[in-house]
Amino acid sequence: MKSLRLRITFVFSIIVLLSGTFLSYRVYTSSVNLISLSLGEQAKSIAESALRQIEIEKYQEITPEKGETEYYKELRQKLNQIREANNLKYLYTMQERRKDNGSEYIFIVDGMPLETKEGDFSPIGTVEENVDSMQLAAFSEGVTKIGALTEDDPYGALVSAYVPIKNASGAQIGIIGADFDASSVYDLMKENKRNTILMIAVILLISVIITYIFSRMIVSPVLRLTREVQKVQEGELRQWDGVVRKDEIGRLSEAFRKMVAVLREMILEVQSSVQDLRQSARVHAESTEASNVMSQRITAYLGQAAEAAENQVKCSEETVRTIGEVETEIQRVAASLSIAADAANEVTVAARNGNEFVQQAVHQMSSIQASGLEMAKDIQHLADQSSRVSQITLAIREISAQTHLLSLNAAIEAARAGEHGQGFAVVADQIRKLAAQSEESAVRISELIESILGSTDRVVRGVEAETKEIDLGRAIVEKAGGAFAQIVNEVQKVAGQVQEVSAVSQQIAAGAEQVLASADETDRLTRLTSEQFQGISKASEEQLAALQQISSSMEQLNRMSERLEHLISKFSL
Incomplete structure (x- = not known):
């Protein structure tokens, strides 16, 4: 690009685009983190509240081998009540089971209604295939973990919290997970994302237009000054009024006008001196x-x-x-x-x-x-x-x-x-x-x-x-x-x-x-x-x-x- 106007427009557009993108990304990530943290804290509170409803000794008796006991059904109903009361999508407990080639993580109590059809909930002993990093951290570290806002095909948009379940001796026997349904939030974030992109596009367009107008205001007198410089280069030293401005371009134009005037006077003086010199040389x-x-x-x-x-x-x-x-x-x-x-x-x-x-x-x-x-x-x-x-x-x-x-x-x-x-x-x-x-x-x-x-x-x-x-x-x-x-x-x-x-x-x-x-x-x-x-x-x-x-x-x-x-x-x- 040989045009200064296009260069200014392009550079400022890139700056606005990068600034808007970075700002939008920061706003989006901050919003996601804020929502994730807010919902995660609520899920954590709900999970901790649900943990207090669990009788640890009876809970330890619930195993896949024993099947659905009375306490299993009771605990499932309590968890369902808590889930529905707090507008959770899922509330469940999980347990780590050791195997020769590693560990697997199985569901113990899925806080869904008892009348839920099989396939819409996870029965006792169901192995979780998609274990996220927060779940693994909660099992391995034995501390409460709050997951980020995620979306996947089986479960949709979720914000999860994982609270360890410990027995009377303090040994971890599992975790309780609480998943907030963040579909509406996620849809709102997508909408905000689209709006942000549209706003960036509008801002970019407006910035390009403003930049073009501003660059034209800058470049036009520069182009006029360039044309005058070309005329001076071609030997034309006629009087020029200059660009009437009060900024640096105006001062540059005034300095160039004075330079042309001084150069014109010098050339006239040299011309007169040359004529006198030639006359003197002829007389001499x-x-x-x-x-x-x-x-x-x-x-x-x-x-x-x-x-x-x-x-x-x-x-x-x-x-x-x-x-x-x-x-x-x-x-x-x-x-x-x-x-x-x-x-x-x-x-x-x-x-x-x-x-x-x-x-x-x-x-x-x-x-x-x-x-x-x-x-x-x-x-x-x-x-x-x-x-x-x-x-x-x-x-x-x-x-x-x-x-x-x-x-x-x-x-x-x-x-x-x-x-x-x-x-x-x-x-x-x-x-x-x-x-x-x-x-x-x-x-x-x-x-x-x-x-x-x-x-x-x-x-x-x-x-x-x-x-x-x-x-x-x-x-x-x-x-x-x-x-x-x-x-x-x-x-x-x-x-x-x-x-x-x-x-x-x-x-x-x-x-x-x-x-x-x-x-x-x-x-x-x-x-x-x-x-x-x-x-x-x-x-x-x-x-x-x-x-x-x-x-x-x-x-x-x-x-x-x-x-x-x-x-x-x-x-x-």
Whole structure:
């Protein structure tokens, strides 16, 4: 039985049936015992009263062998009177007779009328075939016994009492039995039994009906609650008014209604949260995608900046090498000017010594002319190298401007990247400072180069003037020795110019050393910038990988939110 209503009806019916049966059985047995005890006590009293009517000595003379004596007939009449007076069915005496194979119990005096036909009473010596247990107990124990209400075919319904008959010495010589006719009582008990069974049936039917109604009162709201639970199981969470009762079922229904309401609010909140989560995930994914694109652009810019830094390193190395060559050339010019100064001094001494050294002076002038030509070549070469240095300085300034532009772009991209670009912004600021320092060094180099170029130009003009003067002096020396004084004067001028050129050359050499130091510093800073750009590029690649991982996580989060929305969509709110 899967129905709770049928189970309740069945269980309560069984309980009522068992209770009614047990109660009826107890009432019936109690009634039987009460009747048996009441009638048995009356039979006992009658038997004891009849026993007092028996003369024991005469009674002992009554035997089956002697037959019906006068006292037998007298005693039979007395017992019949007592039987009829007390409405007994049977009143009799019995005796135990020993035999080889046991004992038998025979009737002595049957208290029936003398005119009773044979067959309607038990003559003297008749053996009792149906000896009940109370009779046997009375014979064996020698005490009064009261039997239960019995019914059998020969005698009908009876309640018996058995009183021992004892002689003067106290020996038991038999028993006297008194049987009440309990037919009417027995019929009444049967009637009561039938009435009891009918009453139990009616009570059972009424109990089944009441139980069914009561179970329906219990089960109906439970069934309604079960249907609502099934609806909740199917995902329907609509508002439910519940079962209006004040008992446990009503409290259960109210608790279930509140649970559904709380669950509905939770599902609505989860649904709203899932939508917000999905929107946030979408926005985050878009931001991550934008950051990914920006990181790619930053990585590309950093690659270009790293490449430009490498080119700048190469240019710096070329600048250092060129400045080294300029320094060498300037040292050579200084050495040549020193030689020219020495030669001018010697010419002056030779001019002062006299005309005899004119030929030697002519020869010396030739040497001076050759030296002047070579010095002119060297100075021209120095001018060319200075021009190249100017070009290199211009390239350095262009690289510095490009680096400054790249650092500005990097700072802008770092500001766009937000928190992730703070470290990159610091590096971009350092790069900008390095670019500013490079540009400042390039400006200083340019100023030195312009100074060198100015000095070189003056030297060139002086050398050209010196060459002209040497040519004129040589012509004058060849034409006339008398112009020696003029030559001496000119040589003195040349010596002064050479000394000035030597001083300028020394200044140029010192400037070249400073330019070389600046170029070394620029090279070091350029290398440091290149290393920083490489580190930034690597960090940007790592940041790009992290952003890609975040993008993958956002996609997974989006899938999770979609799955959660699919689960929530099963509920009807």
